[in-house]
Amino acid sequence: MKSNLITRSGHDKLVAELQHLWHEERPEVTKKVNWAASLGDRSENADYHYNKQLLRKIDRRVRYLGKRLEELKIIDFSPEQDGKVYFGAWVEIENELGEQKKLRIVGVDEIYDHHPQHISIDSPIARALLSKQVNDEVEVTTPLGKKQWYINSIFYDKSEVLGN
Structure with missing residues (x-):
């Protein structure tokens, strides 16, 4: 089951x-x-079929978004979060090989734009990072085995506080 959390x-x-x-x-x-339908015979009308299919796709997305938006819970930054990894945090991590990553923990609905730095709150690395602080070490189990990461920094986009 996917979480219902989302950033503002x-x-x-x-x-x-x-x-x-x-x-x-x-x-x-x-x-x-409507224009394509007015041309008469719809059976061989490519414009009609293409746009009718596109309309169904739009309607499906509209229905999905309408329902999903009702279920979502917006999580705003709170000053109590400073210094620890929580939902919405940007986290810079590094492994023992010196590889660095900058990630933001967001809701599953925010992954749709394929932002390379966004990771779902439901992902193993996000789960491992939650509640940790700078200089903490976390172990993440991946399909390739266990990996160690060190937290170099944590910050929040404070412009998102209550929609500012």
Whole structure:
């Protein structure tokens, strides 16, 4: 089961996507479907079939976003989080080989944009990092075995506090 947590910026992106789909894309595609349907025989009308399929895809996404947004819980930064890894944190980690990564722990719905630094709160590395502090060592079990990571820094995007 996926978590229902989301950062404020992630929530805002989903709301913007829903608004765009409903108020811009859907009306445009609906016009195209109606135009193509007015041409008569729909059985061989590629414009009609393509746009009708696109309309179904948009409607599925609109339904999904409408339901999902009701389920999500926005997690804002809280001053008590400073110094420890919690949801929404940016974490710089390093392994014993000197490889470094900068990651942000976000909700599963925020991974859709394939941001290379975003990791899901449900991922093994995020779970291992939670509640840890700078200079802590964490062990992460991966399909390739166990890996050790050291926390170099933790910071939060404080501009997200209550939508500022």
